[in-house]
Amino acid sequence: xxxxxxxxxxxxxxxxxxxxxxxxxxxxxxxxxxxxxxxxxxxxxxxxxxxxxxxxxxxxxxxxxxxxxxxxxxxxxxxxxxxxxxxxxxxxxxxxxxxxxxxxxxxxxxxxxxxxxxxxxxxxxxxxxxxxxxxxxxxxxxxxxxxxxxxxxxxxxxxxxxxxxxxxxxxxxxxxxxxxxxxxxxxxxxxxxxxxxxxxxxxxxxxxxxxxxxxxxxxxxxxxxxxxxxxxxxxxxxxxxxxxxxxxxxxxxxxxxxxxxxxxxxxxxxxxxxxxxxxxxxxxxxxxxxxxxxxxxxxxxxxxxxxxxxxxxxxxxxxxxxxxxxxxxxxxxx
Numbered sequence: 001x002x003x004x005x006x007x008x009x010x011x012x013x014x015x016x017x018x019x020x021x022x023x024x025x026x027x028x029x030x031x032x033x034x035x036x037x038x039x040x041x042x043x044x045x046x047x048x049x050x051x052x053x054x055x056x057x058x059x060x061x062x063x064x065x066x067x068x069x070x071x072x073x074x075x076x077x078x079x080x081x082x083x084x085x086x087x088x089x090x091x092x093x094x095x096x097x098x099x100x101x102x103x104x105x106x107x108x109x110x111x112x113x114x115x116x117x118x119x120x121x122x123x124x125x126x127x128x129x130x131x132x133x134x135x136x137x138x139x140x141x142x143x144x145x146x147x148x149x150x151x152x153x154x155x156x157x158x159x160x161x162x163x164x165x166x167x168x169x170x171x172x173x174x175x176x177x178x179x180x181x182x183x184x185x186x187x188x189x190x191x192x193x194x195x196x197x198x199x200x201x202x203x204x205x206x207x208x209x210x211x212x213x214x215x216x217x218x219x220x221x222x223x224x225x226x227x228x229x230x231x232x233x234x235x236x237x238x239x240x241x242x243x244x245x246x247x248x249x250x251x252x253x254x255x256x257x258x259x260x261x262x263x264x265x266x267x268x269x270x271x272x273x274x275x276x277x278x279x280x281x282x283x284x285x286x287x288x289x290x291x292x293x294x295x296x297x298x299x300x301x302x303x304x305x306x307x308x309x310x311x312x313x314x315x316x317x318x319x320x321x322x323x324x325x326x327x328x329x330x331x332x333x334x
Contacts, residue, residue: 018051124173131169135162171295174232178302189227191255191328192220198235199253202242210247213238216254216261223258223328225307230328233303233311236296237262237324245321258309258328265321269313277313300326 142155199213206213241251241264249265269277278301301311308329313322 014051018047022047124169127169128166131162131166135159135166138162168295171299174229174299175295175302178229178299178306185226185228186224187227188222189225189230190220190222191230191258191260192218194227194231194234195220195253195255195260197231198238201235202238205239206242206251209242209245211242211245212250213242214250214252216252216263218255219257220255221257223307225328226303229303229306233300233326234260234262236300237326240264240296241266241322241324260326262324262326263316263321264324267321268315268319269322271315274313274315278311297324300324304328 138155138158142152142159145151145155195218203213237260238251238253241262244266245251245264251265252261252263254261254263278297297311297313304311304326309327311327312325314325315322
Protein backbone atom coordinates (compact mmCIF):
# COMPACT_ATOMS: atom_id res chain seq x y z
CA UNK A 1 0.00 0.00 0.00
CA UNK A 2 1.47 3.36 -1.01
CA UNK A 3 1.77 6.15 1.60
CA UNK A 4 -1.13 8.14 0.21
CA UNK A 5 -3.54 5.19 0.25
CA UNK A 6 -2.53 4.26 3.80
CA UNK A 7 -2.89 7.82 5.02
CA UNK A 8 -6.33 8.08 3.43
CA UNK A 9 -7.49 4.84 5.07
CA UNK A 10 -6.27 5.95 8.48
CA UNK A 11 -7.82 9.40 8.05
CA UNK A 12 -11.22 8.04 7.04
CA UNK A 13 -11.26 5.47 9.84
CA UNK A 14 -10.26 7.85 12.63
CA UNK A 15 -12.48 10.64 11.33
CA UNK A 16 -15.48 8.32 11.21
CA UNK A 17 -14.80 6.86 14.66
CA UNK A 18 -14.43 10.24 16.37
CA UNK A 19 -17.45 11.63 14.53
CA UNK A 20 -19.70 8.71 15.46
CA UNK A 21 -18.62 8.75 19.12
CA UNK A 22 -19.14 12.50 19.29
CA UNK A 23 -22.54 12.22 17.64
CA UNK A 24 -23.68 9.54 20.10
CA UNK A 25 -22.55 11.68 23.03
CA UNK A 26 -24.42 14.69 21.67
CA UNK A 27 -27.58 12.66 21.08
CA UNK A 28 -27.65 11.53 24.71
CA UNK A 29 -26.89 14.99 26.06
CA UNK A 30 -29.39 16.72 23.78
CA UNK A 31 -32.29 14.68 25.12
CA UNK A 32 -32.11 16.87 28.22
CA UNK A 33 -30.68 20.07 26.75
CA UNK A 34 -31.01 20.58 22.98
CA UNK A 35 -28.77 23.66 23.19
CA UNK A 36 -25.83 21.34 23.92
CA UNK A 37 -26.25 19.72 20.52
CA UNK A 38 -26.36 23.09 18.78
CA UNK A 39 -23.07 24.09 20.40
CA UNK A 40 -21.43 20.68 20.14
CA UNK A 41 -22.20 19.82 16.51
CA UNK A 42 -19.55 22.08 14.93
CA UNK A 43 -17.04 21.02 17.60
CA UNK A 44 -17.57 17.35 16.72
CA UNK A 45 -17.19 18.19 13.03
CA UNK A 46 -13.88 19.99 13.51
CA UNK A 47 -12.57 17.50 16.09
CA UNK A 48 -13.29 14.47 13.90
CA UNK A 49 -11.57 16.05 10.91
CA UNK A 50 -8.57 17.14 12.98
CA UNK A 51 -8.30 13.69 14.56
CA UNK A 52 -8.26 12.06 11.14
CA UNK A 53 -5.52 14.35 9.86
CA UNK A 54 -3.46 13.97 13.04
CA UNK A 55 -3.75 10.17 12.96
CA UNK A 56 -2.71 10.03 9.34
CA UNK A 57 0.26 12.29 10.01
CA UNK A 58 1.42 10.26 13.02
CA UNK A 59 1.08 7.00 11.14
CA UNK A 60 4.45 7.74 9.57
CA UNK A 61 2.89 7.28 6.19
CA UNK A 62 3.15 10.95 5.34
CA UNK A 63 6.54 12.53 4.81
CA UNK A 64 7.30 15.60 6.85
CA UNK A 65 7.36 17.95 3.85
CA UNK A 66 4.79 16.16 1.71
CA UNK A 67 2.11 18.85 1.86
CA UNK A 68 0.29 17.47 -1.16
CA UNK A 69 -0.30 14.15 0.60
CA UNK A 70 -1.42 15.96 3.76
CA UNK A 71 -3.87 18.04 1.73
CA UNK A 72 -5.14 14.88 0.05
CA UNK A 73 -5.67 13.25 3.45
CA UNK A 74 -7.57 16.32 4.64
CA UNK A 75 -9.82 16.28 1.60
CA UNK A 76 -10.39 12.54 1.98
CA UNK A 77 -11.55 12.85 5.58
CA UNK A 78 -13.69 15.90 4.97
CA UNK A 79 -16.65 14.04 3.35
CA UNK A 80 -17.01 11.76 6.38
CA UNK A 81 -16.93 14.73 8.76
CA UNK A 82 -19.39 16.67 6.64
CA UNK A 83 -21.73 13.68 6.46
CA UNK A 84 -21.78 13.39 10.24
CA UNK A 85 -22.19 17.16 10.50
CA UNK A 86 -25.24 17.10 8.23
CA UNK A 87 -26.82 14.30 10.26
CA UNK A 88 -26.20 16.21 13.47
CA UNK A 89 -27.56 19.41 11.96
CA UNK A 90 -30.83 17.71 11.07
CA UNK A 91 -31.02 16.19 14.53
CA UNK A 92 -30.38 19.59 16.12
CA UNK A 93 -33.21 21.11 14.09
CA UNK A 94 -35.60 18.41 15.28
CA UNK A 95 -34.49 18.85 18.88
CA UNK A 96 -34.98 22.61 18.65
CA UNK A 97 -38.46 22.21 17.17
CA UNK A 98 -39.40 19.72 19.86
CA UNK A 99 -38.03 22.00 22.59
CA UNK A 100 -40.01 24.91 21.14
CA UNK A 101 -43.21 22.84 21.11
CA UNK A 102 -42.64 21.70 24.70
CA UNK A 103 -41.95 25.25 25.82
CA UNK A 104 -45.10 26.50 24.10
CA UNK A 105 -47.15 23.72 25.68
CA UNK A 106 -45.78 24.48 29.13
CA UNK A 107 -46.59 28.15 28.63
CA UNK A 108 -50.12 27.26 27.51
CA UNK A 109 -50.66 25.00 30.53
CA UNK A 110 -49.35 27.71 32.85
CA UNK A 111 -51.78 30.22 31.33
CA UNK A 112 -54.66 27.75 31.63
CA UNK A 113 -53.77 27.07 35.28
CA UNK A 114 -53.53 30.78 36.05
CA UNK A 115 -56.89 31.35 34.36
CA UNK A 116 -58.42 28.49 36.35
CA UNK A 117 -57.22 29.89 39.64
CA UNK A 118 -58.43 33.38 38.74
CA UNK A 119 -61.85 32.02 37.75
CA UNK A 120 -62.19 30.05 40.98
CA UNK A 121 -61.12 33.10 42.96
CA UNK A 122 -63.71 35.31 41.25
CA UNK A 123 -66.46 32.71 41.63
CA UNK A 124 -65.66 32.22 45.30
CA UNK A 125 -65.76 35.95 45.93
CA UNK A 126 -68.95 36.50 43.93
CA UNK A 127 -70.78 33.54 45.49
CA UNK A 128 -70.09 34.73 49.01
CA UNK A 129 -72.38 37.77 48.60
CA UNK A 130 -75.61 35.90 47.72
CA UNK A 131 -74.81 33.16 50.23
CA UNK A 132 -74.47 35.73 53.01
CA UNK A 133 -77.74 37.36 51.93
CA UNK A 134 -79.62 34.05 51.96
CA UNK A 135 -78.26 33.24 55.39
CA UNK A 136 -79.33 36.58 56.83
CA UNK A 137 -82.81 36.20 55.34
CA UNK A 138 -83.17 32.67 56.72
CA UNK A 139 -82.03 33.76 60.18
CA UNK A 140 -84.48 36.66 60.13
CA UNK A 141 -87.36 34.40 59.10
CA UNK A 142 -86.39 31.87 61.77
CA UNK A 143 -86.55 34.59 64.43
CA UNK A 144 -89.99 35.72 63.22
CA UNK A 145 -91.38 32.19 63.25
CA UNK A 146 -89.73 31.04 66.46
CA UNK A 147 -93.16 30.17 67.89
CA UNK A 148 -93.87 27.82 64.95
CA UNK A 149 -91.66 24.84 65.75
CA UNK A 150 -91.98 23.24 62.32
CA UNK A 151 -91.27 26.38 60.32
CA UNK A 152 -88.44 27.39 62.65
CA UNK A 153 -86.80 23.96 62.28
CA UNK A 154 -87.02 24.17 58.48
CA UNK A 155 -85.49 27.63 58.47
CA UNK A 156 -82.72 26.57 60.83
CA UNK A 157 -81.98 23.67 58.53
CA UNK A 158 -81.84 26.16 55.64
CA UNK A 159 -79.26 28.17 57.58
CA UNK A 160 -77.16 25.05 58.11
CA UNK A 161 -77.32 24.14 54.43
CA UNK A 162 -76.26 27.65 53.49
CA UNK A 163 -73.34 27.31 55.88
CA UNK A 164 -72.37 24.06 54.16
CA UNK A 165 -72.41 25.75 50.75
CA UNK A 166 -70.36 28.61 52.15
CA UNK A 167 -67.82 26.15 53.58
CA UNK A 168 -67.68 24.31 50.24
CA UNK A 169 -66.94 27.54 48.39
CA UNK A 170 -64.22 28.30 50.91
CA UNK A 171 -62.70 24.82 50.53
CA UNK A 172 -62.58 25.09 46.75
CA UNK A 173 -60.93 28.50 46.94
CA UNK A 174 -58.40 27.22 49.49
CA UNK A 175 -57.50 24.17 47.40
CA UNK A 176 -56.93 26.40 44.39
CA UNK A 177 -54.72 28.73 46.43
CA UNK A 178 -52.64 25.87 47.84
CA UNK A 179 -52.13 24.33 44.41
CA UNK A 180 -50.98 27.63 42.93
CA UNK A 181 -47.44 29.04 42.84
CA UNK A 182 -48.34 32.25 44.64
CA UNK A 183 -46.31 33.71 47.52
CA UNK A 184 -46.75 32.27 51.01
CA UNK A 185 -46.99 34.42 54.12
CA UNK A 186 -44.66 33.10 56.82
CA UNK A 187 -44.42 34.10 60.45
CA UNK A 188 -43.69 32.52 63.83
CA UNK A 189 -46.64 30.26 64.68
CA UNK A 190 -47.30 28.63 68.06
CA UNK A 191 -48.92 25.25 67.35
CA UNK A 192 -50.54 25.28 70.80
CA UNK A 193 -52.46 28.42 69.81
CA UNK A 194 -53.35 26.84 66.47
CA UNK A 195 -54.83 23.79 68.18
CA UNK A 196 -56.68 25.95 70.71
CA UNK A 197 -58.26 28.03 67.95
CA UNK A 198 -59.22 24.89 66.03
CA UNK A 199 -60.95 23.35 69.04
CA UNK A 200 -62.79 26.61 69.72
CA UNK A 201 -64.01 26.74 66.11
CA UNK A 202 -65.46 23.21 66.30
CA UNK A 203 -66.69 23.26 69.92
CA UNK A 204 -70.27 24.27 69.09
CA UNK A 205 -70.53 21.52 66.47
CA UNK A 206 -69.06 18.99 68.91
CA UNK A 207 -71.50 20.04 71.64
CA UNK A 208 -74.45 19.65 69.26
CA UNK A 209 -73.19 16.18 68.31
CA UNK A 210 -72.65 15.29 71.99
CA UNK A 211 -68.96 14.57 71.32
CA UNK A 212 -66.32 15.62 73.84
CA UNK A 213 -63.02 17.10 72.72
CA UNK A 214 -60.35 16.45 75.30
CA UNK A 215 -56.67 17.36 75.38
CA UNK A 216 -53.92 14.79 75.59
CA UNK A 217 -50.24 15.66 76.02
CA UNK A 218 -49.50 19.14 74.72
CA UNK A 219 -45.84 20.04 74.23
CA UNK A 220 -46.08 22.44 71.34
CA UNK A 221 -43.43 24.18 69.31
CA UNK A 222 -43.13 27.41 67.41
CA UNK A 223 -42.65 27.01 63.68
CA UNK A 224 -42.31 29.36 60.75
CA UNK A 225 -45.49 29.06 58.74
CA UNK A 226 -48.81 30.39 57.49
CA UNK A 227 -50.94 30.71 60.63
CA UNK A 228 -54.21 30.93 58.69
CA UNK A 229 -53.48 27.82 56.63
CA UNK A 230 -52.24 25.82 59.62
CA UNK A 231 -55.29 26.78 61.68
CA UNK A 232 -57.59 25.74 58.84
CA UNK A 233 -55.77 22.42 58.44
CA UNK A 234 -55.97 21.53 62.13
CA UNK A 235 -59.59 22.73 62.29
CA UNK A 236 -60.42 20.40 59.39
CA UNK A 237 -58.86 17.47 61.25
CA UNK A 238 -60.77 18.18 64.46
CA UNK A 239 -64.04 18.76 62.60
CA UNK A 240 -63.60 15.56 60.58
CA UNK A 241 -62.98 13.62 63.81
CA UNK A 242 -66.10 15.09 65.47
CA UNK A 243 -68.27 14.36 62.43
CA UNK A 244 -67.31 10.68 62.44
CA UNK A 245 -67.34 10.06 66.18
CA UNK A 246 -70.61 8.71 67.67
CA UNK A 247 -72.48 10.69 70.33
CA UNK A 248 -71.13 10.12 73.81
CA UNK A 249 -67.59 9.36 72.59
CA UNK A 250 -64.44 11.48 72.71
CA UNK A 251 -61.99 13.09 70.31
CA UNK A 252 -58.48 13.39 71.74
CA UNK A 253 -56.18 16.16 70.50
CA UNK A 254 -52.49 16.43 71.37
CA UNK A 255 -49.23 18.06 70.29
CA UNK A 256 -45.71 16.73 70.43
CA UNK A 257 -43.15 19.13 69.04
CA UNK A 258 -44.09 19.96 65.46
CA UNK A 259 -46.69 17.17 65.28
CA UNK A 260 -50.43 17.54 65.88
CA UNK A 261 -52.43 14.35 66.59
CA UNK A 262 -56.22 14.04 66.41
CA UNK A 263 -57.70 10.72 67.55
CA UNK A 264 -61.33 9.88 66.86
CA UNK A 265 -63.71 6.98 67.48
CA UNK A 266 -64.93 6.47 63.92
CA UNK A 267 -64.79 2.68 64.19
CA UNK A 268 -61.82 2.37 61.84
CA UNK A 269 -61.38 2.64 58.08
CA UNK A 270 -60.80 -0.13 55.57
CA UNK A 271 -57.09 -0.49 54.84
CA UNK A 272 -57.65 -0.12 51.10
CA UNK A 273 -59.34 3.25 51.70
CA UNK A 274 -56.67 4.80 53.93
CA UNK A 275 -54.50 5.93 51.00
CA UNK A 276 -57.47 7.66 49.35
CA UNK A 277 -58.59 9.74 52.31
CA UNK A 278 -56.50 12.74 51.21
CA UNK A 279 -57.87 12.75 47.66
CA UNK A 280 -59.91 15.89 46.98
CA UNK A 281 -63.59 15.01 46.62
CA UNK A 282 -63.21 11.36 47.63
CA UNK A 283 -65.79 10.00 50.09
CA UNK A 284 -65.69 6.36 51.00
CA UNK A 285 -69.28 5.84 52.13
CA UNK A 286 -72.65 7.52 52.42
CA UNK A 287 -71.95 8.67 55.95
CA UNK A 288 -68.92 10.60 54.77
CA UNK A 289 -70.87 11.99 51.84
CA UNK A 290 -73.35 13.60 54.21
CA UNK A 291 -70.61 15.25 56.24
CA UNK A 292 -68.96 17.28 53.50
CA UNK A 293 -67.57 17.45 50.01
CA UNK A 294 -64.36 15.59 50.73
CA UNK A 295 -62.01 18.59 50.78
CA UNK A 296 -61.16 18.74 54.49
CA UNK A 297 -58.37 16.16 54.62
CA UNK A 298 -57.13 17.11 51.14
CA UNK A 299 -56.65 20.69 52.30
CA UNK A 300 -54.94 19.57 55.51
CA UNK A 301 -52.57 17.35 53.50
CA UNK A 302 -51.78 20.18 51.08
CA UNK A 303 -51.05 22.55 53.97
CA UNK A 304 -48.75 19.97 55.57
CA UNK A 305 -46.81 19.53 52.31
CA UNK A 306 -46.57 23.29 51.93
CA UNK A 307 -44.87 23.35 55.35
CA UNK A 308 -42.37 20.57 54.55
CA UNK A 309 -44.44 18.02 56.44
CA UNK A 310 -47.12 15.41 55.80
CA UNK A 311 -50.51 14.19 56.91
CA UNK A 312 -51.04 10.53 57.72
CA UNK A 313 -54.15 8.67 58.83
CA UNK A 314 -53.89 5.26 60.49
CA UNK A 315 -56.25 2.94 62.31
CA UNK A 316 -55.84 2.66 66.06
CA UNK A 317 -54.57 -0.64 67.38
CA UNK A 318 -57.85 -1.06 69.25
CA UNK A 319 -59.74 -0.91 65.95
CA UNK A 320 -62.33 1.55 67.27
CA UNK A 321 -60.99 4.71 65.67
CA UNK A 322 -58.34 6.51 63.64
CA UNK A 323 -55.35 8.73 64.29
CA UNK A 324 -54.78 11.72 62.00
CA UNK A 325 -51.23 13.01 62.38
CA UNK A 326 -50.21 16.34 60.85
CA UNK A 327 -46.50 17.10 60.98
CA UNK A 328 -44.78 20.23 59.76
CA UNK A 329 -41.12 20.96 59.20
CA UNK A 330 -39.32 22.88 61.91
CA UNK A 331 -38.69 25.96 59.79
CA UNK A 332 -37.68 28.39 62.54
CA UNK A 333 -33.97 27.99 61.78
CA UNK A 334 -34.27 28.81 58.06
